[in-house]
Amino acid sequence: MSALLEMRGITKTFPGVKALDQVNLEVREGEIHALVGENGAGKSTLMKVLSGVYPHGSYEGDILYAGNPAEFGGIADSEREGIIIIHQELALVPLLSIAENIFLGNERATSGVMNWHETYRRSEELLRRVGLKDAPGTLVDKIGVGKQQLVEIAKALSKEVRLLILDEPTAALSEGDSQALLDLILELKTQGVTSIIISHKLNEVRRVADTITVIRDGSTVSTIDARGQEVTEDRIVRDMVGRDMSQRYPERTRHAGEMLFEVADWQVTHPEHADRLVVHDVGFNVRAGEVVGIAGLMGSGRTELAMSLFGRSYGRNISGEAKIRGKPADLSTVARAIDAGLAYVTEDRKELGLILDETIRTNITLSHLDGVSRTGVLNEAEETKVAEKYRKAMGIRTPSVMQRVVNLSGGNQQKVVLSKWLFANPDMLILDEPTRGIDVGAKYEIYNLINELSAEGRGVLMISSEMPELLGMCDRIYVMNEGTFVGELDAAEASQERIMSLIVTD
Known part of the structure; x- marks a missing residue:
């Protein structure tokens, strides 16, 4: 198989942090390519570079897609080339129907007038293709997360997807829904769709991946050809963390x-x-x-x-x-x-456990403000001291406690949630x-x-x-x-x- 995608020497730097350092990735036409690594390794950043979230000029290195240089200025540019990314936090509007979500931003319309007959007809075709039996008029908030993932894939198919990127697609799914989604990804492969799947579930990676690329600390560590050979989880883990974890x-x-x-x-x-x-x-x-x-x-x-x-x-x-x-x-x-x-570390850290747009410092002290205030007045110096203590003790990877939590990896966000409750003693x-x-x-x-x-x-x-x-x-x-x-x-x-x-x- 020829290469559909080549990313060469990709380097991406944020203030104080080099997120990607000379990363190389080659994805062959028609394969399922798994991208694995620890939280904060740079997987999602690499995919944001590819999809144009971080536009050409904001990173170093070259991208070749279908043999041609790719210099995307935004998501619309990459989608026009058939590169569609489905993020872990699904981008669906709950109070719109399945059909409306599938064609949101890509409406079936003539002279600004919606063609609802064509919208529902095409939606039914796409839903059959992904194995979803719900009616196109069903509101998205009335179906479960597993079905919402299928709606996202149907939405991608409506845009003539050629390269489908799935970021932690089974993280919030039950075992049954996870297996059904993996079966669909394998079926799409037979239809010519190339996929990149980011996942921490190594048993799922081993089941579907033709090739596995491991990223650690912003650099490519290894690329494993999984076709026709047994790849153990221990092998993948060793490359991910840089040590044996038997x-x-x-x-x-x-x-x-x-x-x-x-x-x-x-x-x-x-x-x-x-x-x-x-x-x-x-x-x-x-x-x-x-x-x-x-x-x-x-x-x-x-x-x-x-x-x-x-x-x-x-x-x-x-x-x-x-x-x-x-x-x-x-x-x-x-x-x-x-x-x-009593303390409760919630299942949904982003929605219920953290204030994402606030700093690490603010989040850590939030559950016990009495511990960093006197007579109702917040002592910011003491708040910083407490946050620094937990940053070091918990190994939160960040240059500063003034970093916004939204910019942290999932594992580091979870450490902030735990720090918040430990401070409440x-x-x-x-x-x-x-x-x-x-x-x-x-x-x-x-x-x-x-x-x-x-x-x-x-x-x-x-x-x-x-x-x-x-x-x-x-x-x-x-x-x-x-x-x-x-x-x-x-x-x-x-x-x-x-x-x-x-x-x-x-």
Whole structure:
């Protein structure tokens, strides 16, 4: 196969940071090319250079596309050449229909008048092509994230895509939706669509990729031809992090102390449908120094349980009893939950965990402003001192705590969220998908932090969709299905098979 894309010696510099340093990438016509690396390695920056988000002249190096020099001044230029990028944060308008989203900015119109018949006819063709059975008139906010990904791909196909770039396409999807999306990418390959896929899920990379390029610290480390040969995850990880990581989960001494957090008879109804119980009859406990997991399928009620405990952030008619260190805990508001010693690292860090346009300094001190103020007046010098302390302790990769959080990689953003709650000095932390969307190196650092928290005598309740993660990190695991707990397993007896059997036999 001939090269469809060649990127040669790409260098991109931001103030104080060289994000890309002489990166080379060659993508062959008709292949699936995986781009992997740690958070902050430069993968997304490289794709922004390619797609024109960072226009020609703002970087050094050359791009050849279909054998011709490519000097894109913006996304519109690259899209005209059939290069379409689908970002991790989907660019859909929730209150518009599927058809309207597919052709947004590319409307089927004559003399400024929409041709709705053609819009819906063409939408139906595209939806059939991606395997989505919903009607074109369905509002996007009425379909799940997995289907929204398919709408994005249909939108790309409407623009005569030749090179499709997918940035973490399965990060927020269930196992079933992830496999369906990967099957679609393989099907598009048979139709002549070339794909670049950025992913931290190495099992998925190994399944679909013809070629794998590894980037570390802004430079190309290796390019692996995966056709016709077995490429191990250990090989990829070694190139990604620059060291062997045969032990994915750090060892720790497991020691459970006094009873720290107890919940009994917890019930939560849906915020809009008062007759629908989302969480019911849930009871559990966490001892000091324990890491306790909650396993379950998407939609089982895990996040709803966590949010309802943390200041009743979700649901109505919440009832039940919660105790911290044997005493009734007032969790009726977020402020009271924090005062009681509870912290919640949300599943969606960008939407609910951070103020993206604010600085690292502001975000870290946000949950405990009393710690950096006197008589209601913020002490900015003290705030900077605190932020610097956590920047160093957590290994947040940034030249300054005055950097805006939006400019950080996913792993570093997660470290800022954790720093925010550690500054509040909680006894009990609820971690909801704490490693979602971050690479194996950053995951290991988060795992070490969790172990340090438990060693300090704090309690950790860990929600994760990755069962190997729960099995590798937790002392006990509760299994949740359809809003209630259906089993409890000790680490010694837990396995993926036992967890799934509890779910399916409930």
